[in-house]
Amino acid sequence: MASGGSTSGVAAVSVSGLTVVRGTVTAIDAISFDVPSGQVTGLLGPSGCGKSTLMRAIVGVQIVASGDVTVLGAPAGSPGLRARVGYVTQAPSIYLDLTVRGNLRYFATILGAADDAVEQALDDVDLRGEADRLVGQLSGGQRTRVSLASALLGSPDLLVLDEPTVGLDPVLRRDLWALFHRLADAGTTLLVSSHVMDEASRCDRLLLMRDGHLLADATPTELLARTGRSDIESAFLSLVEGGAT
Amino acid sequence: MTGRRTLATARRVLEQLRHDPRTIGLIVVVPTALMALLAWILTDADFHKYGPPLLGIFPMLVMFLVTSVATLRERTSGTLERLLSMPMGKGDFVFGYSVAFSILAVIQALVVAGVSFLLLGLDVRGSAWLVVLVAVVDGLTGTALGLFVSAFAQTEFQAVQFMPVALIPQLLLCGLIVPTDELPRVLEWISWLLPLTYAFNAMQHVAMNPTPDTRFWIDLGVVAAMAIALLAAGAGTLRRRTP
Numbered sequence: 001m002a003s004g005g006s007t008s009g010v011a012a013v014s015v016s017g018l019t020v021v022r023g024t025v026t027a028i029d030a031i032s033f034d035v036p037s038g039q040v041t042g043l044l045g046p047s048g049c050g051k052s053t054l055m056r057a058i059v060g061v062q063i064v065a066s067g068d069v070t071v072l073g074a075p076a077g078s079p080g081l082r083a084r085v086g087y088v089t090q091a092p093s094i095y096l097d098l099t100v101r102g103n104l105r106y107f108a109t110i111l112g113a114a115d116d117a118v119e120q121a122l123d124d125v126d127l128r129g130e131a132d133r134l135v136g137q138l139s140g141g142q143r144t145r146v147s148l149a150s151a152l153l154g155s156p157d158l159l160v161l162d163e164p165t166v167g168l169d170p171v172l173r174r175d176l177w178a179l180f181h182r183l184a185d186a187g188t189t190l191l192v193s194s195h196v197m198d199e200a201s202r203c204d205r206l207l208l209m210r211d212g213h214l215l216a217d218a219t220p221t222e223l224l225a226r227t228g229r230s231d232i233e234s235a236f237l238s239l240v241e242g243g244a245t
Numbered sequence: 246m247t248g249r250r251t252l253a254t255a256r257r258v259l260e261q262l263r264h265d266p267r268t269i270g271l272i273v274v275v276p277t278a279l280m281a282l283l284a285w286i287l288t289d290a291d292f293h294k295y296g297p298p299l300l301g302i303f304p305m306l307v308m309f310l311v312t313s314v315a316t317l318r319e320r321t322s323g324t325l326e327r328l329l330s331m332p333m334g335k336g337d338f339v340f341g342y343s344v345a346f347s348i349l350a351v352i353q354a355l356v357v358a359g360v361s362f363l364l365l366g367l368d369v370r371g372s373a374w375l376v377v378l379v380a381v382v383d384g385l386t387g388t389a390l391g392l393f394v395s396a397f398a399q400t401e402f403q404a405v406q407f408m409p410v411a412l413i414p415q416l417l418l419c420g421l422i423v424p425t426d427e428l429p430r431v432l433e434w435i436s437w438l439l440p441l442t443y444a445f446n447a448m449q450h451v452a453m454n455p456t457p458d459t460r461f462w463i464d465l466g467v468v469a470a471m472a473i474a475l476l477a478a479g480a481g482t483l484r485r486r487t488p
Contacts, residue, residue, distance in 0.1 A: 016388065022488060023488075032293060036384055049434045059330055059467055060330070060485070060486065061326055061329070061486055061487060062486065062487070062488075063486045063487065063488050077485065077486065079332075081329060082331055082332040082333075083331070083332045085330070087327070087330050089320075089323050089326070089327070091323055092323075093322060093323030093324045093326065093327040094322075094324065095257070095261060095322075095324060096322075097264045097265055098257070098260060098264070099376050102257070102260055105326075106253060106254075106256075106257045107331070109249065109250065109253040110250055110253065110332065110333050110337075111331055111332065111334065134264060141373075150327070
């Protein structure tokens, strides 16, 4: 999964000198990096470090102060990208007063997705049994999966997932990570954020963030080798406490 | 903007309402109950004078509230942001909502007018169907105004507080309380900028005249045009990129 070595192929996302100011706070401070295509890239860092803002900038819904974000060869937020980029926000953005299938059908029509996309997405997130229940009656974890399924509908080339596995039971978490890798193997690029460091080992590549800065951009193995630590959490700490980058 | 996405949005809004029968009940029952209350407190002569214009105004109030809260909910739940990050036109969103609420406005107007004419003894010189038509256009104007105003509210509390701001001055200036030509000059000019003034005139015309003249159709056309302009302005307030 986490093979070492350099990134291959064209970058799906290319961020250069990105700065985002929210109110009086500089949420993202002159960040540059590339996300290789067809891989699962983890965006890790503590809550409030700017992960969500960075993801919003990549999806093109964030007003940015300066810098460039190129997604699949076009500026982030270009009209042509709207059907090619799937985005899942941290809080599930779905309709509580519709059924699971009702939500998916609606988003499928907006995306112009194929008819069988809804059934496929239900299977992908294992919600077939819940398909005809109102989302408002589902648990938090189930709602998260409905939100994720909505983003899968149009078979996007890039999936930007903001903390998609928070609060899910371990079995489901494992299944979702398996799904992410299946999608990546089929050519989809995934950028997945998490504040849980133990999810790092499931990623092909890692971006470590803190206070709006990028601490590291490497594969998990590279990161451990560079810091001389045995797990990502201690590697993160050693980077924060003035270690080598 | 595409017809398919607009209609899918309208269908989705109606499907949401179908799961919320109490709201549908309130939309239909509240204006009807207010008309009944009006019939009870007014003398027959006054009911015939104030009944028709208020039959147009009550639906506008109700639709304003329902729409501003519904669209605000889309903003706060993140679903609007999700839609705008998809290949969704801003017009699809706004017109989708207005198509759904127009259907609701028709049902509402039929019930309110039906009860008022058949049970409460309301009487107009013109056609009862024209009363229904004006009430539907008024309801749609309330929807358009609610969509537009919800852009300026950050919470449901604020959205509800916009009703006195957006609607009460119109109610005071439309001619219901003081005929517009007896208002201070400046207020008279202002009244000609407000949709409710034309809605009131149209309803008055049906109440007083057996057949509608050009003036009626102009008044009704102005209300409809203002509703469409407000919807377009509402679409203009939607932002794909936010701070």
